[in-house]
Amino acid sequence: MESFTKITTLSHVIVGFISLILFWLPVFTRKGGKLHRKIGNLYVYCMWFVVITAAILSVKNVIIQQYNAAIFLGFLTFITGNPLWYGVAILKNKKKVSPRFKQIHFSINIAIILFSIMMITYALFNLENGASILMMFFGLLGIASIPQIIRDYKTQMQGKSWFKEHYVGMVTTGTAAYTAFLAFGGRQYLDGILTGYWQILPWILPTILTFVGLAFARRYYEKKGILKPAKKKQERVPQTA
Secondary structure, eight states: OHHHHHHHHHHHHHHHHHHHHHTTTGGGSOTTSHHHHHHHHHHHHHHHHHHHHHHHHHHHHHHTTOHHHHHHHHHHHHHHHHHHHHHHHGGGGSSSOOHHHHHHHHHHHHHHHHHHHHHHHHHHTTTTSTTHHHHHHHHHHHHHTHHHHHHHHHSOSTTOOHHHHHHHHHHHHHHHHHHHIIIIITHHHHTTTSOGGGGGHHHHHHHHHHHHHHHHHHHHHHHHTSSOOOOOOOOOOOOOO
């Protein structure tokens, strides 16, 4: 069991590090080109390996009663696996979303919401634990996605761009990968630099940068004409008698 855990951990770290590098290559290659697709597929395969091994290590942490690590790894498994599947599956549902696609997507999102509720509950009963703040942060992020999940399930991707859905999904997987790298792998290097509440930074910084990066990406692709500009709500002018 110990040797299996070591092999799983080592392979998880190695393939994860390769994924961190591969993540950037499709960003700078021609979208839809042969090289973009090949590197993109290789990135997806590597990330699925990372997700599966993370799930195994999460179960291992439950067995040895390392519940904090188990919860964080388990949650990262869900929030990485969901956009990883979605970002690829949406390419096969460009024109019309199939019922199976919607069912799988909805089921995964429900699992994430339930996991988020569990994290918040666990954090509330373990407030003296330093990890409780992070659990509350990620748990609330999961809960906040409920309205969007309901809208996605009711609609047929009408008015949405498959291109945007694809790159947002892939970028989200990179966010999760870099979060895991900084929070777990980089902990031994950052412990002496980040102290106190600053230790939360590696957990939330990739998420913050992702929101900023996606905002810039949207503006860039709108200027390129690839994405349609977001419709602005028109203010109603009060009628005079």
